[in-house]
Amino acid sequence: MNAVTQITPVILSGGAGTRLWPLSREDRPKPLLALTGDRTMLQLTALRTAGDPRFTAPIVVAGQVQADAIEAQLAAVGIAPLALILEPEGRNTAPAIALAALAAPPQSPLLVMPSDHAITDLPAFHRAIDAMLPPVAEGWLATFGITPDGPETGYGYIRIGPAIAPGVHRVARFVEKPDEDAARAMLAEGGHAWNGGIFLFRADALLEALARHAPAMLAACRAAMAHGVRDGGRLLPDAAEFAACPADSIDYAVMEKADRVAVAPVAMGWSDVGSWDALHALGPHDGNGNALDGEIVALDVRNCLIRSDGPTIAAIGVSDLIIVASGNNVLVMPRGRSQEVRSIVAALQAKETGE
Amino acid sequence: MNAVTQITPVILSGGAGTRLWPLSREDRPKPLLALTGDRTMLQLTALRTAGDPRFTAPIVVAGQVQADAIEAQLAAVGIAPLALILEPEGRNTAPAIALAALAAPPQSPLLVMPSDHAITDLPAFHRAIDAMLPPVAEGWLATFGITPDGPETGYGYIRIGPAIAPGVHRVARFVEKPDEDAARAMLAEGGHAWNGGIFLFRADALLEALARHAPAMLAACRAAMAHGVRDGGRLLPDAAEFAACPADSIDYAVMEKADRVAVAPVAMGWSDVGSWDALHALGPHDGNGNALDGEIVALDVRNCLIRSDGPTIAAIGVSDLIIVASGNNVLVMPRGRSQEVRSIVAALQAKETGE
Numbered sequence: 001m002n003a004v005t006q007i008t009p010v011i012l013s014g015g016a017g018t019r020l021w022p023l024s025r026e027d028r029p030k031p032l033l034a035l036t037g038d039r040t041m042l043q044l045t046a047l048r049t050a051g052d053p054r055f056t057a058p059i060v061v062a063g064q065v066q067a068d069a070i071e072a073q074l075a076a077v078g079i080a081p082l083a084l085i086l087e088p089e090g091r092n093t094a095p096a097i098a099l100a101a102l103a104a105p106p107q108s109p110l111l112v113m114p115s116d117h118a119i120t121d122l123p124a125f126h127r128a129i130d131a132m133l134p135p136v137a138e139g140w141l142a143t144f145g146i147t148p149d150g151p152e153t154g155y156g157y158i159r160i161g162p163a164i165a166p167g168v169h170r171v172a173r174f175v176e177k178p179d180e181d182a183a184r185a186m187l188a189e190g191g192h193a194w195n196g197g198i199f200l201f202r203a204d205a206l207l208e209a210l211a212r213h214a215p216a217m218l219a220a221c222r223a224a225m226a227h228g229v230r231d232g233g234r235l236l237p238d239a240a241e242f243a244a245c246p247a248d249s250i251d252y253a254v255m256e257k258a259d260r261v262a263v264a265p266v267a268m269g270w271s272d273v274g275s276w277d278a279l280h281a282l283g284p285h286d287g288n289g290n291a292l293d294g295e296i297v298a299l300d301v302r303n304c305l306i307r308s309d310g311p312t313i314a315a316i317g318v319s320d321l322i323i324v325a326s327g328n329n330v331l332v333m334p335r336g337r338s339q340e341v342r343s344i345v346a347a348l349q350a351k352e353t354g355e
Numbered sequence: 356m357n358a359v360t361q362i363t364p365v366i367l368s369g370g371a372g373t374r375l376w377p378l379s380r381e382d383r384p385k386p387l388l389a390l391t392g393d394r395t396m397l398q399l400t401a402l403r404t405a406g407d408p409r410f411t412a413p414i415v416v417a418g419q420v421q422a423d424a425i426e427a428q429l430a431a432v433g434i435a436p437l438a439l440i441l442e443p444e445g446r447n448t449a450p451a452i453a454l455a456a457l458a459a460p461p462q463s464p465l466l467v468m469p470s471d472h473a474i475t476d477l478p479a480f481h482r483a484i485d486a487m488l489p490p491v492a493e494g495w496l497a498t499f500g501i502t503p504d505g506p507e508t509g510y511g512y513i514r515i516g517p518a519i520a521p522g523v524h525r526v527a528r529f530v531e532k533p534d535e536d537a538a539r540a541m542l543a544e545g546g547h548a549w550n551g552g553i554f555l556f557r558a559d560a561l562l563e564a565l566a567r568h569a570p571a572m573l574a575a576c577r578a579a580m581a582h583g584v585r586d587g588g589r590l591l592p593d594a595a596e597f598a599a600c601p602a603d604s605i606d607y608a609v610m611e612k613a614d615r616v617a618v619a620p621v622a623m624g625w626s627d628v629g630s631w632d633a634l635h636a637l638g639p640h641d642g643n644g645n646a647l648d649g650e651i652v653a654l655d656v657r658n659c660l661i662r663s664d665g666p667t668i669a670a671i672g673v674s675d676l677i678i679v680a681s682g683n684n685v686l687v688m689p690r691g692r693s694q695e696v697r698s699i700v701a702a703l704q705a706k707e708t709g710e
Contacts, residue, residue: 022669297702299695311666311680314377314699316688321673323687325666330680332687333671340654344669347652 120269145193220245475624486522500548575600
């Protein structure tokens with residue numbers, strides 16, 4: 001492959017995320033945390049393409065407050081980004097990807113990856129990329145269709161259409177986050193995949209689609225980049241121009257509207273690590289099904305996630321609990337309810353405001 | 356009452372106690388903690404007799420490392436001890452009480468109280484004292500017989516004999532900590548009380564009983580006091596002499612052997628606060644049966660004890676748990692298993708030693 005057809009990884013590192021409170025907080029967003037091992041989610045994401053000659057260094061799109069931490073974390077694993085685009089404010093995924101597409105070589109396929117997902121089967125991920133490249137070279141916009149392993153209601157689904165290339169299908173239809181009955185029906189029927197938010201498309205193809213389906217967004221992003229400032233490896237789009245940019249997801253703005261949209265169904269040990277339950281599922285587990293991290297003493301403890309970044313947590317005789325100590329906070333809840341962490345964060349904020 | 360017959364409270368403040376770990380630790384023993392409200396167990400114990408002209412200021416017997424804290428805590432509630440006897444080392448309750456008896460006016464009844472028990476019905480406590488005083492004046496050694504409210508296996512029991520005065524009975528027999536079947540049998544049979552470790556006897560009567568039943572102990576305590584040092588309100592028994600003193604409990608050394616031993620059965624909301632379960636039982640409880648103390652956010656939480664002296668604890672959807680954050684430690688266990696805190700402490704010590 002020559003330089004023109006090298007793939008440009010685009011890492012989206014926006015959003016603080018409170019679903020892993022108290023570990024993830026405004027000032028310690030999830031991508032910057034080491035959740036599944038010694039390396040942070042951002043580092044693991046960048047390392048999925050590093051050292052492979054088919055890929056350039058990544059373009060990272062992030063908020064300005066994260067700039068120093070991102071550069072330091074990437075440097076720690078020997079990665080210098082091709083560009084670090086610092087959004088003046090978050091506008092959802094479509095503008096972030098548009099900015100990256102405007103900074104990338106026009107014909108380069110962009111591998112768009114959220115910075116906080118886990119992928120445990122890296123060869124499967126790379127095989128899916130290989131399969132997607134021919135249709136992507138022809139201008140198809142491609143998404144990774146995660147093989148569902150349960151009736152999840154937290155993800156959008158994709159109905160898989162006819163094959164257009166080996167391992168790649170036309171998207172028949174995008175399905176909004178379903179209720180549980182609908183999710184079960186899709187699972188029973190087969191032919192559906194989760195929309196994991198990982199994409200592969202040529203920069204120019206994405207920009208063409210934006211021009212057709214989201215022209216105001218593209219215009220604002222173009223203007224923001226044209227009037228932006230370069231500061232070493234950092235690109236700072238113009239804040240006033242970017243403020244005019246509509247906020248929208250890449251799914252709504254482009255993928256659900258464009259003509260030639262493809263999906264590569266793939267089982268690659270994917271998780272969005274979107275909850276403590278998801279993190280418990282990822283493991284690793286001890287012989288009693290516990291995912292333990294930090295200074296933990298567990299006696300007669302089963303199927304718990306216990307995690308501390310400071311205090312010693314001593315647990316005895318409990319099962320199916322999530323126990324997390326971080327900073328000046330401790331969380332205790334049963335497994336299966338970790339979506340309710342938001343309620344805790346809301347209650348804490350209300351308490352702070354009220355007092 | 357004249358000065359001779361004023362009652363001298365004797366407060367025993369020995370032992371660190373690990374059963375309320377992580378709150379109670381070597382350097383923060385249970386008597387010095389505020390467990391049931393704003394005041395510490397020591398303060399609450401001293402306040403049970405303070406301001407009542409029938410009582411002198413208390414004699415406190417404690418370890419040397421606690422001296423400053425004890426004086427400060429008592430001063431904070433306006434109490435200056437009659438004497439603060441600082442044992443060179445802990446030798447169980449009998450020598451501690453012997454030291455106090457040697458420092459007290461000989462004919463004064465000593466009201467011996469552990470410094471870490473809760474008594475919620477103070478009038479009942481004082482009525483029992485009133486009932487005991489006549490036989491105590493005649494030389495009886497009296498103990499408070501706590502009316503049992505369950506088949507506890509953690510306490511010694513007293514079989515109540517015939518009445519010797521209104522509300523006071525001869526002790527028929529002391530019963531060692533029973534197994535559960537034996538405890539249930541005593542409860543079903545009636546006529547038994549818990550031995551709560553609170554006593555009333557004249558100083559000279561106690562010393563006479565010691566002379567008969569534990570002469571070596573009495574001799575060592577006498578010598579330690581004779582060669583001790585007075586430092587303001589502090590009495591420091593001689594360490595070398597005290598080292599010769601046998602260690603024993605007042606029950607074994609005296610009460611189970613003496614002739615005229617009385618018990619006043621009393622229901623006075625007593626608890627030895629000997630476990631997190633005991634502290635949960637003491638309350639106060641919110642509308643969901645939770646005993647909460649510190650910065651706690653509890654959503655859909657029932658019958659839990661949650662306590663923090665620092666971190667914010669957020670709990671959601673749990674019931675019947677004990678959750679305690681203190682210092683650099685967090686404890687999580689089900690209610691009903693709090694006797695197993697010792698296992699945790701042992702495991703932590705083993706870990707520290709092993710690493």
